[in-house]
Amino acid sequence: MPNSEIELAALVGSRICHDLISPIGAVNNGLELLSMAGAGSSSEMTLIGESVDSASARIRFFRVAFGAAENQVLGASETNGILQDYHYNTRWNVVWTPTESQQRTDIRMCFLALLCMETGMPYGGTITVKTSGGKWTLSGQADKLSIDPELWSVLATGQAAIKLRPSQVQFGLLPVIARDAGKQITSQILENEITLSF
Structure with missing residues (x-):
């Protein structure tokens, strides 16, 4: 049995992502077959293909952010691929600077931190992720921020003074x-910058 409710929730997240990625992959394979048959040039097919790619990318990202981390490592190229x-085609540009493989637990925290920073940077911006000596720092620059102090205080205390919405679970x-x-x-x-460290 999992040692905590968090671990159990992570297993649920992993199961959902695992089960969803197969049918999405099947849709993508179907699109490739249609394309080979000469039906892949229409705007409708392009829209479906882009939607499938987006869904697949989200599931891969969410599987790391919300799924079970265990004692795995992720390579820099795989992490960069997931982030890219x-x-x-979003408002955010993420620069992942680590060049070596990292513990999946650390990447999981980085991905959750990215979701937090995107909430504070709803109009877009650039987020740079760095690590040194076991410490991680995420720095986000944007022309305009939108900060809810009560929401951000949860990161420091671990206690929510407000009821979190599903979009704020991170x-x-x-x-x-x-x-x-x-x-x-x-x-x-700051006025145009958010820094998260752990």
Whole structure:
């Protein structure tokens, strides 16, 4: 049995993502077959293909962010691929600077932190992820931020003074996972910059 409710929730997340990726892959294979048959040039087929790619990218990202981490590692190229696919044609540009493989638990926290930063940067911007000596720092620059102080205080305390919405679940999950890993989330918010560290 899982040791905590968080681990159980992570297993649920992994199961959902695992079960969804197969039918999405099947749709993509079907599109390729239709394309080979000469039906792949229409705008409708293009729209379906882009939607399938987007769904696949989201599931891969969410599987790392919300799924079970265990004792796995992810290579830099795989991590970059997930981030590039997930942020393709979005308002955010993410620069992943680590060049070596990293513990999946750390990448999981980074992905959750990215979701937090995107919430604070709803109009887009650039987020740079760095690590040194076991410490991770995410720095986001944007022309305009949208910060809810009560929501961001959850990262420091791990206690929600407000009822979190589904779109805000990362704010409740990140400090719990960080605490289990022996880390503390710190944040600094300036006029056009957000920094998260753990």
